Amino acid sequence: MKKEAKEKLQTPLSSELSTPDGEGEQVWATHAQSRTGKMKTSRSKRTSQTAVVKKEAEERPYSSEILTLLEEQELEMHTQSGKSRIKISRHRRTSQIAVLKEAEEITQTTFSSDLLTPEEERDLLTNFWECKSDLVRVLKRYVDKASWPAMEPWPMAQFIREHCTPELRQEVAIRRLYERYVHYKHRLASANIRLAAHVAKRFRHHSLAYSDLLQEAVCGLMQAIDRFDVSHGTRLATYATWWIRQTLQIAVARQSHLVSLSPHHLQELGQLQQESEALAHGGKHLPSPQELASRTGSSLEHLTHLQTATRTPVSLNAVLDDDSDFKLTEAMPDTSAQTAQENNERQEALNYLMESLRPRERKVLDLRFGLTGNGTHSLRQIGHMLRISKERVRQIQNRALEKLRANAERVGWEPNLLLE
Numbered sequence: 001m002k003k004e005a006k007e008k009l010q011t012p013l014s015s016e017l018s019t020p021d022g023e024g025e026q027v028w029a030t031h032a033q034s035r036t037g038k039m040k041t042s043r044s045k046r047t048s049q050t051a052v053v054k055k056e057a058e059e060r061p062y063s064s065e066i067l068t069l070l071e072e073q074e075l076e077m078h079t080q081s082g083k084s085r086i087k088i089s090r091h092r093r094t095s096q097i098a099v100l101k102e103a104e105e106i107t108q109t110t111f112s113s114d115l116l117t118p119e120e121e122r123d124l125l126t127n128f129w130e131c132k133s134d135l136v137r138v139l140k141r142y143v144d145k146a147s148w149p150a151m152e153p154w155p156m157a158q159f160i161r162e163h164c165t166p167e168l169r170q171e172v173a174i175r176r177l178y179e180r181y182v183h184y185k186h187r188l189a190s191a192n193i194r195l196a197a198h199v200a201k202r203f204r205h206h207s208l209a210y211s212d213l214l215q216e217a218v219c220g221l222m223q224a225i226d227r228f229d230v231s232h233g234t235r236l237a238t239y240a241t242w243w244i245r246q247t248l249q250i251a252v253a254r255q256s257h258l259v260s261l262s263p264h265h266l267q268e269l270g271q272l273q274q275e276s277e278a279l280a281h282g283g284k285h286l287p288s289p290q291e292l293a294s295r296t297g298s299s300l301e302h303l304t305h306l307q308t309a310t311r312t313p314v315s316l317n318a319v320l321d322d323d324s325d326f327k328l329t330e331a332m333p334d335t336s337a338q339t340a341q342e343n344n345e346r347q348e349a350l351n352y353l354m355e356s357l358r359p360r361e362r363k364v365l366d367l368r369f370g371l372t373g374n375g376t377h378s379l380r381q382i383g384h385m386l387r388i389s390k391e392r393v394r395q396i397q398n399r400a401l402e403k404l405r406a407n408a409e410r411v412g413w414e415p416n417l418l419l420e
Helices: 002-010 023-036 043-057 063-111 118-142 153-163 172-191 193-201 210-227 236-255 263-283 289-296 300-309 336-354 359-369 379-386 390-411 415-419
Strands: none
Touching (some): 193 210, 193 236, 210 236, 236 263, 263 289, 289 300, 336 390, 379 390
16 A cells, blocks of 8 residues: 555656646646755755645545655654754754853852962962063054063053053954953952951951951952062962052051051051050050050150041031030130231231332332232233333332331331231
8 A cells, every 4th residue: 555655656646636728737747846856955945845745645545645654754854854953962062061161160260269279379370470471572562662661570560551451452362361361360369369358357446347458458469469470489478468468558547547647657556556455454454645655665745646646536516515505616716806807907007017118119019919909920020011120120129128127127016027
């Protein structure tokens, strides 16, 4: 039965689909040629042809056997295409796994805070130095020779920060070197982040928040990585501890007090606090300033000055008593009225002394010092307005001032009254 159905499938069906006008033979002949030809078509075209043949076979006798053969052919075709698809999917899966492994390795290297062994750290620092050197050599091609840095860690890091712009990073070579440079730097920082946090904990007694201290410590760590020289022969942690501590000291000195203090004064305050705590625990009483000065070896005046600079600021609107609304500003004297009175007295004294001068001398002093509110002028400008030389203006000015001082002494006023 299958053989008969196969012959039926391979022979043209002109007799079964013929019409009186002969159009059926032409249509079926076209389909038979497309079905039995040996053209190399794609899988999608073969699938569509199979669907057409199925539709035609449903209208012919022995349709069940023909459909069975078509299903077997379609199954065989899908099996072959499935094998090739499995090979392609395996290749894609292998490439995806390789990419994921590489991305996982980069991610783990960049953000992992695992400690490094001395050998791993030495290799990483060597690779970091080689990458930095290569990046500087490539950047030199795009920068003037006058801006080339010395082949030392810190000048090279500053050169990269200034000249490795986003426009230059469009170049493939520069972009790859810069990504490797940042990658090595982040890995070194991640491996020593515990050191930065440990050093930052020692400054928690100051008024800065721990998050700010940790941020400053990380900045000091990044600066130490930029400055570290592989030829030193020491561990990075040993070198970075000093830079982290110095960065924290500067940050605390600038931000923890209302009055900016130097790191040296901040260190003295730390010693004073330690001595004060030691005396308080030992003698069970708060030490006096004299005892602190004798223990630290500093003068009492210097100690008082440091304590005054670190005193907690008080608001002028602070209430002095909880039972009343009396504020600190109400207890302070108002010096504005006294200042205005002094200015009026000085103006009256100046007008009285100016009356003893000649009109030309009065004019020169008025233009020179702006006594009438018209602004000050230079000697050259006054000479141009009065049509005299600059030297002559200076002589008139000095003579007028001598007269004013002499008249002030004769009346009994202070000679420096006009200079205030």
